[in-house]
Every structure is written in structure tokens, then in C-alpha cells.
Amino acid sequence: EPEVTQTPSHQVTQMGQEVILRCVPISNHLYFYWYRQILGQKVEFLVSFYNNEISEKSEIFDDQFSVERPDGSNFTLKIRSTKLEDSAMYFCASSEGRVGVGADTQYFGPGTRLTVL
Amino acid sequence: AQKVTQAQTEISVVEKEDVTLDCVYETRDTTYYLFWYKQPPSGELVFLIRRNSFDEQNEISGRYSWNFQKSTSSFNFTITASQVVDSAVYFCALTVEGNTPLVFGKGTRLSVIA
Numbered sequence: 340e341p342e343v344t345q346t347p348s349h350q351v352t353q354m355g356q357e358v359i360l361r362c363v364p365i366s367n368h369l370y371f372y373w374y375r376q377i378l379g380q381k382v383e384f385l386v387s388f389y390n391n392e393i394s395e396k397s398e399i400f401d402d403q404f405s406v407e408r409p410d411g412s413n414f415t416l417k418i419r420s421t422k423l424e425d426s427a428m429y430f431c432a433s434s435e436g437r438v439g440v441g442a443d444t445q446y447f448g449p450g451t452r453l454t455v456l
Numbered sequence: 457a458q459k460v461t462q463a464q465t466e467i468s469v470v471e472k473e474d475v476t477l478d479c480v481y482e483t484r485d486t487t488y489y490l491f492w493y494k495q496p497p498s499g500e501l502v503f504l505i506r507r508n509s510f511d512e513q514n515e516i517s518g519r520y521s522w523n524f525q526k527s528t529s530s531f532n533f534t535i536t537a538s539q540v541v542d543s544a545v546y547f548c549a550l551t552v553e554g555n556t557p558l559v560f561g562k563g564t565r566l567s568v569i570a
Contacts, residue, residue, distance in 0.1 A: 432501075
């Protein structure tokens with residue numbers, strides 16, 4: 340069964356460093372998302388991406404964050420200068436985006452645990 | 457704006473007991489979609505069910521069942537004859553049309569004790 344994959348599973352970085360989190364969405368999916376979950380808290384939306392551009396973003400997704408689809412398979416989240424409060428689990432998700440279907444199911448990757456020291 | 461409330465923070469049951477996880481949602485949209493996801497101790501988010509607002513039929517899948525009631529804006533999840541492997545955090549989530557972001561509840565941590 341197709342699944343969303345994410346690398347790395349765990350990333351440790353120093354405050355102020357740049358990190359890139361990578362995702363490979365399910366191959367025929369058109370919508371891509373990043374969410375984050377601070378330890379023990381709920382899952383929060385960061386950004387959605389469709390047709391090679393951001394379709395929606397939350398207040399959390401400030402100028403420190405950027406997303407890119409550098410090729411036909413990868414979808415990346417970059418944090419330019421990490422802060423302690425960026426420590427969280429980051430989930431990538433994708434959905435099919437079928438015409439006529441109001442909202443397709445979002446399937447999540449296993450997550451990348453980011454630890455900022 | 458949408459909102460999902462999972463009032464039960466933690467539930468602990470003994471194996472083979474039935475357990476119901478509550479989910480109450482708020483939205484002004486007439487068309488919306490509800491989901492349940494399971495987050496086991498390993499951390500991934502596993503999709504369990506999707507329900508749209510115009511289909512109020514309850515659903516059963518093995519030991520899992522879902523009760524959708526628009527009148528009370530609730531989408532509750534029942535596990536029958538719980539097992540230790542059901543121990544996880546369960547999230548209810550909501551979205552509206554247009555492949556918009558999911559709004560999650562805070563989750564309910566279920567512990568099933570052998």
C-alpha cells in the first residue's frame with residue numbers, strides 16, 4: 340500500500356541552524372501538507388501546497404519557514420534559523436485532491452522529531 | 457472557524473472492556489468532513505475513518521464503531537472488547553470543502569491494561 344515517507348526520523352540541531360525536513364508524498368496525490376505536534380500537544384497545521392505553490396498557511400508559518408517541491412517526488416520544509424520552540428514532531432501529509440470530492444483523506448507520514456538544543 | 461473538542465484527556469480501561477471516545481465539533485459550514493486518527497506510542501498518525509456531513513449512517517469496522525450525530529455535533533468512537541494494542545492517543549479532526557487543513561482536537565490517551 341502506498342505511503343508517505345519522511346526523512347530523517349530524528350534530527351538534532353543547534354539553535355540558529357537551518358534544517359530541511361524531507362517528505363515523499365504518495366505518488367498520485369496532488370495536495371501536500373506540513374503539520375507539527377509539540378510534545379504531548381495537539382497536531383497543528385503549518386502549510387498546504389498545491390500546484391507548486393502555497394495554498395494556505397497558518398500563523399505559525401512565518402518567514403523562518405519555507406516549503407519547496409524541488410522535483411517530482413520530494414516535498415521539503417525548511418526552517419531557516421531554528422529556535423528552541425521549534426522542537427516538535429513534524430508530520431507531512433498528502434491527499435489525492437480528486438475533482439468532485441470535497442475533501443480527500445489526508446494520509447500522514449511517520450514524522451520527523453526535531454530537537455533544537 | 458472550526459473547532460474540535462475532545463473532553464476526555466485520558467482514559468484507562470481493563471482489557472475486554474468497551475470504551476467510547478467523545479468528539480464534539482463546531483463549524484458554520486454545512487458541508488464538512490470528520491476523521492479519526494490513531495497515534496500509537498511509535499508516534500505515527502494512522503487514519504481510521506472519514507465521514508462527510510451528509511452521511512449520518514453509523515459505521516462499524518471490526519471492533520471499531522462510530523456514531524455520528526449532527527443534532528449534537530458529535531462523532532464518537534467506540535472500541536468493543538478493547539485490547540492492549542488499542543493503547544494510543546486518538547485524535548478527532550475536522551475539515552471543510554476544498555482540501556483545507558485539518559483541525560484536530562487535543563486527543564484522548566487510551567490505556568488498555570491487561
